[in-house]
Amino acid sequence: MxxxxxxxxxxxxxxxxxxxxxxxxxxxxxxxAFDGEPYLTxxxxxxxxLVVAWMGLKLTNGLLRIAIKTRSxxxxxxxxxxxxxxxxxxxGYGSADVSMAYNKNGLxxxxxxxxxxxxxxGGIYVxxxxxxxxxxxxxxxxxxxxxxxxxxxxxxxxxxxxxxNTSNTGNVYITSKPAPWIAAPNRNxxxxxxxxxxxWSAIANVDGGTHLVGDFxxxxxxxxxxxxxxxxxxxxxxxxxxxxxxxxxxLATSKNNGQxxxxxxxxxxxxxxxDTNCKNGYxxxxxxxxxxxxxxxxxxxxxxxxxxxxIHSNDGGLSWSSSIRVNDxxxxxGKLQDMVWASYNENGKLAVTWRDRRNAAGVGFWHExxxxxxxxxxxxxxxxxxNKKLSNQxxxxxxxxxxxxxxxxxxxxxxxxxxxxxxxxxSGKMNIYYAKTIAGSNTNIGLTLLxxxxxxxxxxxxxxxxxxxxxIAPTMIGNEIYLFDANGNKVxxxxxxxxxxxxxxxxxxxxxxxxxxxxxMQDYSxxxxxx
Numbered sequence: 001m002x003x004x005x006x007x008x009x010x011x012x013x014x015x016x017x018x019x020x021x022x023x024x025x026x027x028x029x030x031x032x033a034f035d036g037e038p039y040l041t042x043x044x045x046x047x048x049x050l051v052v053a054w055m056g057l058k059l060t061n062g063l064l065r066i067a068i069k070t071r072s073x074x075x076x077x078x079x080x081x082x083x084x085x086x087x088x089x090x091x092g093y094g095s096a097d098v099s100m101a102y103n104k105n106g107l108x109x110x111x112x113x114x115x116x117x118x119x120x121x122g123g124i125y126v127x128x129x130x131x132x133x134x135x136x137x138x139x140x141x142x143x144x145x146x147x148x149x150x151x152x153x154x155x156x157x158x159x160x161x162x163x164x165n166t167s168n169t170g171n172v173y174i175t176s177k178p179a180p181w182i183a184a185p186n187r188n189x190x191x192x193x194x195x196x197x198x199x200w201s202a203i204a205n206v207d208g209g210t211h212l213v214g215d216f217x218x219x220x221x222x223x224x225x226x227x228x229x230x231x232x233x234x235x236x237x238x239x240x241x242x243x244x245x246x247x248x249x250x251l252a253t254s255k256n257n258g259q260x261x262x263x264x265x266x267x268x269x270x271x272x273x274x275d276t277n278c279k280n281g282y283x284x285x286x287x288x289x290x291x292x293x294x295x296x297x298x299x300x301x302x303x304x305x306x307x308x309x310x311i312h313s314n315d316g317g318l319s320w321s322s323s324i325r326v327n328d329x330x331x332x333x334g335k336l337q338d339m340v341w342a343s344y345n346e347n348g349k350l351a352v353t354w355r356d357r358r359n360a361a362g363v364g365f366w367h368e369x370x371x372x373x374x375x376x377x378x379x380x381x382x383x384x385x386x387n388k389k390l391s392n393q394x395x396x397x398x399x400x401x402x403x404x405x406x407x408x409x410x411x412x413x414x415x416x417x418x419x420x421x422x423x424x425x426x427s428g429k430m431n432i433y434y435a436k437t438i439a440g441s442n443t444n445i446g447l448t449l450l451x452x453x454x455x456x457x458x459x460x461x462x463x464x465x466x467x468x469x470x471x472i473a474p475t476m477i478g479n480e481i482y483l484f485d486a487n488g489n490k491v492x493x494x495x496x497x498x499x500x501x502x503x504x505x506x507x508x509x510x511x512x513x514x515x516x517x518x519x520x521m522q523d524y525s526x527x528x529x530x531x
Contacts, residue, residue, distance in 0.1 A: 025392050028071060028080060028421065029432035031056045035069075036405035038421040038432045039098050042412040043132060044163070045106040048076045048512060050412065051133035052421050053098040053110060054432050055405055058085055065094040066405075068112045072133035075512060075527070077419050077436045081134055086127060089114045089139060093122055096405070097156050103170055104163040108133055109197055111142065111159040111174055117181070120145050124157045124176060126197040140198050142174055142191060147203045152179035153189045156221050163288075166230030171257065172197050173232055175206060175222040180404075185215040188222040188236050192257045204258055206234045211250045211263040214240035222252075223284040229291040231255055233317065235266055235284040244268050249282070249296065251317045266320050267311055272301035277365045278338040279355070279407045280306075287380070289348045292316045295381045297326075297340045297352060304332030305363075308340050308354050312381035321382070326352055326375055328387045334363025337373075339406075339422070343413040350377040351413040351439055352384070353420050359394045365401075369394040372409065372422050376439050390420050390435045398425035406430065416440045416489065438489075457517055463529035470501045476517055484514040505530050 029035035035056040043049035050073040058067040068086040073079060088095065098112045108129040115122030124143035127136040143154050155177050162171040172193040178186045187207055191200045206222045207213045213220040213236065222236040232254045239247040248268035252261045274280060280299050287293035295312040300323070302309075309323040327337045335358040342352040353374045360368035372390040377383060400406070409422035418439040423430050458471040470481060476496055483491045483503075494503070496517065505513070508530045515526055 025390075025433045025435050027427070027431050028052060028434045029054060029056055029069065029083075031429065031431055033057050034066075034400070034405065034430045035432045036423045036430055037097065037408045038410050038423060039100050039408070040410040040412050040419060040421045041100040041102060041108070042414055042419070043106050043108070044102050044104055046074075046132070047414045049074050049132040050077050050419055051100060051108060051129075052080075052410075052432070052434070053100055054421075054423075055096055055098065056085075063092065065092075066096060068095045068098045068110075070110070070133055070136075074132060076417070077434065078527075084134075084136070086110070086112060086136060087139065089125060089141075090116060090122055092116050099157060099159045101159050101161040101172075103161045106132075107196065109159055109161060109172060110136065111157050113154055113157060114139075115145065115154060117179075120152055120179075122154065124154050124174060126159070126172070126174075126193075128196060142193070142197065142200045143176055143189075143203065148178075148189065150182070151186065152182055153177065153203065155179045155219070158222070158224050160224045160226050162226040162230055162232070164226065164228055164230035168226075168230035168232075168255075168257070170194070170196070171226075171232075173224055173226070175224045175234055177219055177221050180219065182218070184218040185213070186218055186220055187213050188220045188234075190222070190224070190234070190258060192232075201257070206236055206252050206258075206261070207238065207250070208252075208261055209263065210243055211238060211252070212240055212243065213238050214243075221281070223282055225284045225286040225294065227286045227291045227294070227316070228288060231291070231316075232258065233284060233286060233294065235282070235296055247271050249298070251284075251296075253317060264317055264320070266296050266317075267323065269302065274299070274301050274306060275336060275365045277402050278306050278336055280338065281340070281407050283340060283342055285342055285344055285350075287348050288344055288346060293348065293380045295342070295350065296320075297342050299338045299340060305334050306336040306338055308337045308352065310352070310377075310381040310384070314380060324381060324384065326384050326387075327354070327356065327358075327373065328375075328384075329356075329358040333358075335360065336365060339409050341409050341411050343411050343418075345413040345415060348380070349413070350381060351375070351411060351418050352377070353390065353409055353411045353418075353422075355409065355422070356387075367397045369396050370424075371395070372420070372424075374411070374418060374420070374437070374439065390422075390437065391424070391433075393426060395424045395426045398428075398430075400425055400430050413439070457515065457526050459515065459526055459528045463531045464505060465531045466504065466506045468503050468505055468528060470496070470503055470515060472496050472499060472501065472517060474499060479517050482516045484516060
């Protein structure tokens with residue numbers, strides 16, 4: 001763009017659509033060396049409020065330590081707040097492993113580890129936000145390093161909130177596992193809170209009875225979820241020959257906050273040789289509209305190289321489907337897929353995202369470039385659409401990918417808008433990138449800043465309740481003006497017959513809307529607000 005640099009008060013955020021093009025990627029963290037494991041969430045009472053949190057290096061009291069950093073958006077990801085850093089709770093502490101969840105009324109929870117090794121100290125802490133992630137209250141401790149003697153049960157905390165209309169609504173659950181330096185045998189753990197995370201139950205195990213983790217798995221992470229009818233769920237790995245001759249993943253479900261659990265087998269199979277550098281995290285999701293529907297995603301090398309598999313249930317986890325391969329590159333081509341994440345939208349449609357090496361020149365993990373892809377499913381994981389790219393370039397391999405802290409990407413799916421964050425090393429350091437995509441058409445929504453005085457499209461009054469005037473440049477007269485909703489869906493169009501065009505918006509629902517018009521192959525779009 002040929003615009004002069006002006007104060008922010010003279011700038012308008014313009015959103016321009018790149019139809020059928022690769023997605024714009026925005027660096028949200030811009031950290032000094034390392035930013036990893038982002039987590040993204042969306043407000044159930046305001047789908048324009050997104051919050052991202054991640055692990056990022058920060059200089060604190062002369063020490064370079066990992067801190068948890070957050071940013072918020074209130075316009076669907078088009079602009080973001082300044083970066084917050086959550087406090088350390090002890091001298092020399094570092095932070096890790098952030099996760100977040102809203103309750104159904106818009107109260108946001110965030111949990112993270114704050115700890116120090118040798119001497120081992122710290123725990124899992126929870127903070128709350130009532131303003132969409134802009135500010136956080138005083139941390140409360142949920143788990144202590146010594147809640148289980150010699151096991152240090154504070155690694156990979158995962159927080160979920162019950163959004164049902166049952167007596168369990170509002171309950172907060174956290175699962176965890178032993179610290180990574182604790183050798184097997186190990187078990188997984190959970191706690192719950194009924195007072196917004198200020199106090200917590202005694203620590204307990206997710207596994208139990210004839211569905212134990214066993215003696216061979218050092219890191220038996222349990223991925224939690226809650227159902228529409230108020231059931232707490234978690235899937236975890238197990239290998240106990242007397243229980244099942246094959247290694248398995250079990251689903252644990254509880255209607256009474258873990259006082260009792262029921263167990264079913266999600267998958268049991270012979271282990272395939274996995275590249276230990278791959279990020280082999282797995283994920284359980286439950287449908288927001290149907291308590292019987294849930295799905296489990298995991299990387300698996302049964303076909304010869306690591307693929308993303310989906311296993312679904314339509315009966316509340318009593319039975320599970322065979323595994324469905326999500327990535328659609330050639331089978332057993334040596335191209336690895338890992339770092340899976342997924343999200344249901346409010347209508348029960350699925351989007352799944354992952355890291356993908358199909359475009360690399362060679363095979364394997366080392367020295368091969370990578371991209372990020374997505375696919376969607378309208379039938380709870382029975383079938384998936386053709387894979388499409390999220391990243392706008394193939395990123396060169398960097399040895400930082402083998403380090404800890406690169407284990408997850410994250411996404412949220414609202415309407416047909418897929419918001420995604422991940423860490424990649426395209427800048428020569430690990431940073432957090434964001435993409436906003438209309439999933440059905442693979443349409444990018446990118447950001448461009450223009451000076452108000454130079455804008456080729458203007459809207460006034462803005463906000464408005466009834467009529468607006470759309471002023472366009474003379475070169476645009478005769479072109480079509482398109483109206484889009486906040487999710488990027490085209491609602492209608494009209495021809496711009498003159499420089500000043502009147503548009504009646506009285507029947508539009510209150511909120512954010514966009515008008516877009518093309519001039520000389522360039523799309524110009526401007527936001528307006530219907531009051």
